[in-house]
Amino acid sequence: MQLDLTGFDFESKTGAKMTVAWGSDTPSYVIGDADGDGTVTTKDATLIQRYDAMMSVGDSFDTAAADVDGDGKVTILDATLIQRYLAGIGTNKYHIGETTGVA
Numbered sequence: 001m002q003l004d005l006t007g008f009d010f011e012s013k014t015g016a017k018m019t020v021a022w023g024s025d026t027p028s029y030v031i032g033d034a035d036g037d038g039t040v041t042t043k044d045a046t047l048i049q050r051y052d053a054m055m056s057v058g059d060s061f062d063t064a065a066a067d068v069d070g071d072g073k074v075t076i077l078d079a080t081l082i083q084r085y086l087a088g089i090g091t092n093k094y095h096i097g098e099t100t101g102v103a
């Protein structure tokens, strides 16, 4: 996704262009894998808790993967969903641990 502000006019708040590209460039990730190491562990849940508390999470933190329930926000609920998944509680309705975004 690209945001082009070349023609943006601050007075009228118009002229910005946003480009969303789909296809081979679409990044794939493992749902719940917040640190991007390929597996979903308690470390990912802990990182999400840190992120939620505005603590440092490192450059590899993947907000898309961390947003388990897909509400557009990384919250403590996402961390809880991962912990429930790791503990085998309930159904995995958010497909935690599955790879997504593959073209």
Ligand SMILES: [Ca+2]
Pocket: 032, 033, 034, 035, 036, 037, 038, 039, 040, 041, 043, 044
């Ligand atoms: Ca991980």
Ligand SMILES: [Ca+2]
Pocket: 066, 067, 068, 069, 070, 071, 072, 073, 074, 075, 077, 078
């Ligand atoms: Ca979320």
